Amino acid sequence: MSVKFKKWRQDEGGIDFIQLIVGLMIISIAAVGTLQALYYGYDQLDFQMRYRKAISIARSHVEYIQGRLHSDYSDKRFSDLQFTAGNLNNPDIKLLDQRDPSRDYDDIYCEVSHGPMVPVNLPDTKGDDYWPISVYVRWSEPGENDVVPIHMVHFAARMVPAGF
Amino acid sequence: MRLKKTNWSRDGGWTFVEAMLSVVIMSIMVLGLTIVLMAFREHLDRSWSIRVMDQYGNDVIERLTHELRNAVDVSVRNSYGNTQEIIISYLDPNYLDRTYKHRWRADLHTNQIKVDNAPIDPFFPPRKPGRGESYQILQFTLTKFGVLTPNPDENREAHFRNQAFLNATYDIRFKVRYNRNAINPGERNWSYEKEYSNRVYLRNKNLPIRNRVD
Numbered sequence: 001m002s003v004k005f006k007k008w009r010q011d012e013g014g015i016d017f018i019q020l021i022v023g024l025m026i027i028s029i030a031a032v033g034t035l036q037a038l039y040y041g042y043d044q045l046d047f048q049m050r051y052r053k054a055i056s057i058a059r060s061h062v063e064y065i066q067g068r069l070h071s072d073y074s075d076k077r078f079s080d081l082q083f084t085a086g087n088l089n090n091p092d093i094k095l096l097d098q099r100d101p102s103r104d105y106d107d108i109y110c111e112v113s114h115g116p117m118v119p120v121n122l123p124d125t126k127g128d129d130y131w132p133i134s135v136y137v138r139w140s141e142p143g144e145n146d147v148v149p150i151h152m153v154h155f156a157a158r159m160v161p162a163g164f
Numbered sequence: 165m166r167l168k169k170t171n172w173s174r175d176g177g178w179t180f181v182e183a184m185l186s187v188v189i190m191s192i193m194v195l196g197l198t199i200v201l202m203a204f205r206e207h208l209d210r211s212w213s214i215r216v217m218d219q220y221g222n223d224v225i226e227r228l229t230h231e232l233r234n235a236v237d238v239s240v241r242n243s244y245g246n247t248q249e250i251i252i253s254y255l256d257p258n259y260l261d262r263t264y265k266h267r268w269r270a271d272l273h274t275n276q277i278k279v280d281n282a283p284i285d286p287f288f289p290p291r292k293p294g295r296g297e298s299y300q301i302l303q304f305t306l307t308k309f310g311v312l313t314p315n316p317d318e319n320r321e322a323h324f325r326n327q328a329f330l331n332a333t334y335d336i337r338f339k340v341r342y343n344r345n346a347i348n349p350g351e352r353n354w355s356y357e358k359e360y361s362n363r364v365y366l367r368n369k370n371l372p373i374r375n376r377v378d
Contacts, residue, residue, distance in 0.1 A: 014177065017178065017182045017186065024190070027193075028193070031197060038204065045211070049218060052222070056225070060362055063333070063365045064333065064363060066365050067309075067332060068329060071326070071328040071332060072325050079324070092317060093315075094314075094315050095314045098359065
């Protein structure tokens with residue numbers, strides 16, 4: 001048995017100053033770790049809210065596309081042909097999250113785009129049956145500096161043409 | 165080997181200096197921890213209240229969106245503050261040549277959204293708010309596409325769309341504020357506003373079935 005261990009066994013109670021300091025350091029480290037975990041959880045809640053908002057923006061854009069295909073579309077209009085070709089390379093920029101104005105946080109914007117839309121004509125029917133729609137919303141979280149935003153929501157839908 | 169004995173580890177108890185030092189260190193730690201925990205509790209309280217607001221905001225938007233999707237027509241008129249009354253007409257599923265209506269409005273006294281005078285969620289605002297806490301409805305509107313939008317390109321876009329599209333595409337906007345007024349000396353008032361929105365295309369408004377009720 002080592003000398004140190006013998007000495008510990010003979011100790012009859014009480015703590016010395018070194019033990020107190022070590023104990024306090026351990027408590028401090030544990031407290032910092034716990035608080036960091038709580039802040040991380042709070043950030044995750046924020047992220048989930050933005051994710052939900054992104055879904056809402058995607059759905060709003062789908063509604064816009066459905067409305068246009070249904071009531072404001074002509075295959076003889078150049079702007080409509082451009083519209084159905086999609087804007088994956090030239091997305092719209094929209095407000096995603098207006099952050100706490102009392103703090104020095106920047107608002108978060110997202111890129112909204114839709115893929116090319118080609119009408120589907122089912123074999124047993126006459127004329128176009130429906131348009132498949134794909135909408136993408138991309139954004140960066142605070143502190144992320146990627147050139148291409150890494151967070152994305154993809155929303156798929158269909159729309160029947162007018163007079164269907 | 166002879167163990168080196170330091171001044172800090174004696175078996176004969178603590179000196180006065182050691183005791184005082186440990187009291188000072190522990191006091192600083194307890195004080196720091198108390199401040200951090202109080203700040204964190206305030207943070208959590210605010211966060212919880214904002215989640216409650218989010219839940220309500222999203223609920224209002226989802227339910228109104230769902231009703232508008234099934235509607236054959238909608239009419240809007242201005243109400244108190246920056247709110248509107250939204251009257252939604254549906255086809256009666258039993259008699260397809262009849263309609264019935266739902267009236268949505270913001271009650272600024274109770275700060276609730278009501279459908280035909282019944283609150284859509286009786287538990288908002290929370291029945292037992294903390295001291296100084298309150299919720300306030302700032303905006304409840306249904307506007308045509310491009311009229312009221314934070315994105316200027318949508319406003320421009322609206323000028324290129326035809327009437328059939330503009331008469332059937334609506335933006336819902338619902339803005340709520342959470343107030344947390346100061347109670348104790350040294351505190352400051354704090355508030356947080358959030359806007360919930362969605363867009364709806366009223367399919368039934370431009371369908372042949374619409375003609376049956378005109």
